[in-house]
Amino acid sequence: MEIQLERKxxxxxxxxxxxxxxxxxxxxxxxINLMSSxxxxxxxxxxxxxxxxxxxxxxxxxxxxxQTTLDADRITRQGVEAVQINTRGACHLEAESVWEAAGSxxxxxTDVLFxxxxxxxxxxAEFDLGEEAKVTVxxxxxxxxxxxxxxxxxxxxxxxxxxxxDLLAHLPxxxxxxxxxxxxxxxxxxxxxxxxxxxxxxxxxxxxLKAGAARAKAASASGRKG
Amino acid sequence: xxxxxxxxxxxxxxxxxxxxxxxxxxRLKVGRMSGVVPDSLAFCWELMTRExxxxxxxxxxEEIPIxxxxxxxxxxFPVEDFVFLCPSCxxxxxxxxxGRELTLSAITGE
Numbered sequence: 001m002e003i004q005l006e007r008k009x010x011x012x013x014x015x016x017x018x019x020x021x022x023x024x025x026x027x028x029x030x031x032i033n034l035m036s037s038x039x040x041x042x043x044x045x046x047x048x049x050x051x052x053x054x055x056x057x058x059x060x061x062x063x064x065x066x067q068t069t070l071d072a073d074r075i076t077r078q079g080v081e082a083v084q085i086n087t088r089g090a091c092h093l094e095a096e097s098v099w100e101a102a103g104s105x106x107x108x109x110t111d112v113l114f115x116x117x118x119x120x121x122x123x124x125a126e127f128d129l130g131e132e133a134k135v136t137v138x139x140x141x142x143x144x145x146x147x148x149x150x151x152x153x154x155x156x157x158x159x160x161x162x163x164x165x166d167l168l169a170h171l172p173x174x175x176x177x178x179x180x181x182x183x184x185x186x187x188x189x190x191x192x193x194x195x196x197x198x199x200x201x202x203x204x205x206x207x208x209l210k211a212g213a214a215r216a217k218a219a220s221a222s223g224r225k226g
Numbered sequence: 227x228x229x230x231x232x233x234x235x236x237x238x239x240x241x242x243x244x245x246x247x248x249x250x251x252x253r254l255k256v257g258r259m260s261g262v263v264p265d266s267l268a269f270c271w272e273l274m275t276r277e278x279x280x281x282x283x284x285x286x287x288e289e290i291p292i293x294x295x296x297x298x299x300x301x302x303f304p305v306e307d308f309v310f311l312c313p314s315c316x317x318x319x320x321x322x323x324x325g326r327e328l329t330l331s332a333i334t335g336e
Contacts, residue, residue, distance in 0.1 A: 003244045007330045009232050009254070090228065126229075126261035126328070151308040152261045155322075184309045187318020 013127055016095035020102070020130025024113065028220030030212040031113045033129050035153055036137035037146070038065075038119030041163040043074055045137060045196040046114055049209070050078035052202055057111040057213055062101045064093040065116050081105055092123035095130055111213040121150040132216060133158040140164045140171050144178035151185050159190040159208060166195035229262060229328070230270040236330050238279045246335035249280045253334075257290040257327040259305075264289065283335075292325030 008014065024031045036042050042065065050059055061082040063072040072084035083101045085093065098115060107113065115131060117124040125134075136157040138146055141164060147154040154160065160182055168175065179191055190208060194201030237252050256262050264287050271285045292305035296312035297319040303312065310320045 001244070001246065001336060002332055002334045003240060003246075004332050005240055005330050007236055007240070009229060009236065009328045009330060012232065092228075094228070122261060122263070148308060152259055155259065155308075155310070183318070184311065187311060187320070 010126065010128075013095050016099060017128035017130040020095055020099055021132075023102075024130055024132070025216070025220060025223065027107055027110070028217045029107060029110060029113045029132075030209070030216040031115065031129075031131045031133075032212075033115050033117055033124070033131035033134045034137065035117045035121070035124045035134060035157075036119060036139070037121050037142060040119070040137045040139040040142065041196050042116050042119070042137055045161065045163060046075055046080075046116065047078055048196045048199055048202060049206065050075065050080045052199070052206060053209070054079065057210065058109055060105050060107060060110045060113050062098060062105070062113065062115045064097075064101075064118055081110075087118055091118055091120050092127050093117050093129060094127050098129045111217070112209055121146065121153050125150075125153040125156055133212065135159045135161065137161045137163050138178070138182075140167050140173040143172075144174050144181060147178075147182040147185055154182050154185045154189070157186060157189055159192065159205075161205065162191065162193045163196055165193050166198050166200060227270050227274075229267060230274050233271075233285075233330060234274060234278070234280055237283070237333050240330070240333055241280075241335055244333075244335075246333070249283045249333055249335040251284045251286060251332075251334040252280070252330065253286045253288065253332040255290055255327040255329040255331050256287045257292065257325040259292050259322060259325040260328040262328055288331070290325055290327050293323050294320040295323045296320050 034042050059080045061075045063082055064085040064087055072082045075082040083104050085097050085101050115129055134157045136153050192205040237249055241249050275283050294305050294310055295302050296317050298317040299315040301312055301314045311318055312320055
């Protein structure tokens, strides 16, 4: 006997992500799902961002990267509330564990919540976490062909950070080609070229974050009135 | 792994609803832009169906090519090499209308 069906394999996660999104919107949070390969510099980017936005925006971080166990400590040292998810070896985060982690943070008064995904360019793209925007970090030592090899993550991203531009002089990385490649896959993507370690080129990224946070606040306020 | 587990969970649920005692085959639609790598999924599936409720069930994957719709001129076009620019008007305001599927489309059993 054959039974015809039409069921999304990830429907359970999608439903939980929807619940997360509703709650994050109610709180007026700008939530970012930050993705990259291992070692592209997600944690360094968060440290630098936190340092430069101190007193401007209130940040919180859900740390899911399994590459290092010290990531949450690095963030906390910047005076930002952070919680580490134990992914138990999984290659990506799912909406359920994000919900649990968010519950252990005090998010009242928080402007931007970063979810640092597991370092992996494949699986994290498939799982909606309830974020407002996906942001992918590509570091110059990885080469500019990454978008073509892992198109889904780049297609779904609102913004791309090309990190470690301080190394460009020493690498065969072609910045113009990288931009062109990624814009073929996602023509509307915002691209920020920076070096999180030195702080070079951070302004555009910080401005984008402030605008996103302002939008999230405004939407939440009008939602409450309506 | 968690994808294979999700498929197994759905197959078990649907088999129970239909009163099947045994699942022989599971059919899946896999979009080329679903993020799922068919070879990896086949490998996980083989490992995870050696025992348990869908022991020995075959996984058949139907790959779905990517199609996009241009928001500006309304053209529908197949996406080759992940180029999402409209071939008619060059617009970047395009939307994926097929190729993101990861859908359980049928189970066979007795």
